[in-house]
């Protein structure tokens with residue numbers, strides 16, 4: 001440890017994250033698997049693992065019940081989320097809240113909401129593969145800490161990322177997939193549904209499948225990740 005790190009740690013300000021390539025210490029996202037909630041939040045807040053840190057206003061970690069049965073995963077923050085630091089607070093978020101309500105759920109009550117990417121891609125472009133790869137350890141750790149009983153992925157990026165393969169939403173929805181043994185249901189992204197009202201009925205079917213899947217899980221069964 002260098003003198004600066006020792007000094008900062010003695011001041012209670014450590015650990016100080018540095019990129020392995022430059023200074024011989026692992027980048028924060030590489031250490032995510034070992035972090036508790038506090039460490040993980042700090043690592044995300046200070047992350048500079050991809051170029052998005054240069055243009056974001058704030059990182060968007062995730063929100064909700066850290067012991068939730070339900071985890072909803074979106075893509076990346078938009079302008080509203082970048083300003084507020086909370087996922088799904090814009091128009092798409094209002095629709096997501098209504099989607100939750102339609103199956104008896106409420107943001108923050110047995111529900112956790114996170115994104116694959118924690119910093120806003122400029123101009124709301126799709127996150128690049130390298131940005132997704134850099135951020136994914138954070139989401140994986142969130143899932144390990146939450147231990148949800150069921151995951152709902154919202155849109156193509158979240159679905160492909162957690163399922164580890166390229167596919168259309170149309171081909172993925174209507175089935176129960178798994179992520180690390182956790183049932184995973186795919187549905188449309190709320191922002192897409194705002195533009196494509198005709199697919200709202202399909203999203204309702206997906207949410208009904210999610211609710212039925214949750215109800216069919218053995219009660220009190222421990223969740224999943226071994």
Ligand code: URA
Nearest residue numbers: 074075076077087088
């Ligand atoms: N779209 C997302 O995927 N996530 C957000 O937080 C907001 C919009």
